[in-house]
Amino acid sequence: MASIALPRSEARTPSGVMAWLTTVDHKKIGIMYLYTTFFFFLVGGIFALLMRTQLAVGNNNFLAAQTYNEIMTLHGTTMIFLWIIPVFSGFGNYFVPLMIGARDMAFPRINAFSFWLIPLGGLTMYAGLLTKTGAAAAGWTGYVPLTEKAYAAGLGQDLWILGLHILGISSIMGAINFLVTIQNMRAPGMTWFRLPLFVWAIEITAALTLLATPFLAGVQGMVLMDRQLGTHFFNHGADPLLYQFIFWFYSHPAVYIMILPAMGIVSEILPVFSRKPIFGYRAMAFSMAAIGVLGFMVFAHHMFTTGLPLALQEFFMATTAIIAVPSGVKVLNWLATLWGGSIKYTTAMLFAVGFILMFLMGGVDGVVTASLAVDYQLHATYWVVSHIHYVLFGGSVFGVFGAIFFWFPKITGRYLNETLGKLQFWLQLVGFNITFMPMHFLGLEGMPRRIASWTANRTDWAPWNLLATIGAFMIATAVLIFLINFAISVRGGRRAPADPWEGNTLEWATTSPPPAYNFDTIPPIRSGRPVRDLRRGVTTAAEHA
């Protein structure tokens, strides 16, 4: 609780661009994460628009098949590894130390290193586009033997693997940093069950990242050795399913790496704008932990059509059904948080409520495919494309925008424009559903994903594909509105005070933006809502309600 005098360096402190390039401050690193990952979001979005333009009508020649396959691969890889996963590292970097009452992350230099690997990894991957044979074109899953030298001779696939390795190193180091920070640097009084749920989410996400990412790195390393050193992990009669087992042992937990932090964000936004504590705090924390553990036990549900023995399929159908339970518990607790509240619809709150609705949709349509028989038909169709986007766009990305509107005043000291924000939200919500709802119908009409073009004689696919393309451009317009909003607000937005929303958690106890050392004095922590306690003048643990 006592304020710690920071050692003042007499050495020359860099300024301007050099200050950013050399910084080890968690807030500056967090901001750089956010800028960089948002840039990749825009790039991945452009890839998506190209794909939707190609698929708007049947037998289209807008993109050649090879180009489409490359863009489709880069869209998936960008959105997952360069946007959703690291953007949460950005928010985590900025807000975990503030929320637990710490001055910085545990390892500031490693933190900076983790960040700088992100653009490096991304550019390594994109460098494939400059080679004569093009970028990787085997999908973000990179299944063997399609990624073996015999079928993907070009350098693009190697660059893709190296890019993933670089990003993997960044993830693993970031995860260790978060775990050590949350374990050791909590302010006095910040017990585990007073931790904000966002911090819980980052803790569990970091544990998943630390345990799972080495499997991705390992399996891609094996492919790379097959390609460059002539090993035979996945060729010469090896069972290609070995790759898939290892790959999904990472990549299924990775889905939770991509959604848990957004769940944490929503669990922060809802209480603030409904003026109620989160309903079932411990149930929320435990359900995230349960998702984290079960997340390692469902991975083969991506492989139901590969010919696994029925007993194994049954096991994974059961675990897949079970993991839906904690997800359902979370939705119902959010519902109960809203119930009886006093809800104020800021843009952040709109995105948070939008998140719950879209996540519900993505949860329900996902559970349908947990049934083995149904999955035999819907696996790898547009139904699954729809499902993953309801969870990762309607869920995670709506959560990210909620977080941006919620925390922008803290980071910049200014509000984003609420009118533009609400316009963006509604356009994005409508555009999102116009894009991805029809994909359910496409799946039910037998349209496979990952096809570079669709044969026009499948006439019943035509209206839904056209609608999805229109929706995609609506989403793009919404994002454009956000960019305008950002450009206006970052310099000219209304000034925000330290605690603009009547917040609950410690980041609202310091100035907006916070000073380099975060807090003059760290406020006393007597409950899960220390800033609310401060506002109400609560001085003992017994008083907080």
Add this chain to the structure above:
Amino acid sequence: MSRPGGRYTVVSVKPRRLLLGMLLALGVVAALAPLPAAAVDVSPLNCAGPNACDIVSIYTGIFWLAMAVLVIVGGLLAYAALRFRRKDDREPAQIHGNPRLEILWTAIPVVILAFLFIRTTLRIDYVRNGPPPQQTIQVTGIQWAWLFKYPNGKTATTKLTIPAGQVIRLHITSRDVLHSFWVPRLGGQIYAKPGFSNDGWIEASQPGQYFGQCNELCGLGHWFMLLEVDAVTPAAYTAFLSGVPPPGAGPPLADKVTGAPAAVSVNETDDLKFQPSSATLKVGDVVQWTNTGIAIHNVTFDNQQVPSSDTQNGGDKFELKFNKPGTYHYVCTFHVSVGMQGTITVTGG
């Protein structure tokens, strides 16, 4: 914060209308979804055999249960989101949770999911393994076409002929990368793995054409790795296997020959091209196709009265002597999606 009749009311109506409008639109779209009739129908819901129809009945039960969850929980969420908007500056009751509710809404999903598990498990052996087969056919996926081999050794590409009303067991494998065999109206997807065989089964209740395509990304021509199942009467199937031409077919427009001096030589290259891709010759001349690379190819004419080649490995040759003037277009069915095609123009003698 806001007064009745003030700006608050104006703002508050809008989201509700938008939300209701959106739900309504989604409902309409959902109701229309199965309606449009397709020129080529590959909808798994429009099942045409016992395997696919069993899946539809499992799906239907789970679908309505899922819809019920969506409507109830989504409805409660929408209700709470609209009903509990801020009306004054008072802080609402601070409720931190309710253990009984937590247990209740942990138990309810368990029951629902148990239904999904049991409903699927009861039928999964039938869906996956099927009744004892009456025919067994080898299926091989190759970049980018399907190769079928019947019990008597007869082969075909792209089009699989089966007898209607019979259980067909498929031994599915691949010669190169992963593929996935899928004819949605007859059954679910089965992986084609290089070096391994997966078993699946299909049955078409009625004669007819059923379409599908590869559903595992397999490279450049993946999107065009199409597939057709022709279900015919058992008698027609027997005739098909024995190679008797279907009634109504005219005399062949060209004859297979071997060793005759060739007027035109066409190379099948690893660049996935016929070289030259067009050639002109006279009636009675012989054309020789040679696979000069490693990739496999074939020569398949649009006009079924011109004989087509078997699958050609590197070095294999195929020769035809043309009997009638005309223009004959042909493709390599493996690489048609990347434009591997050619034309032979035969002029009068």
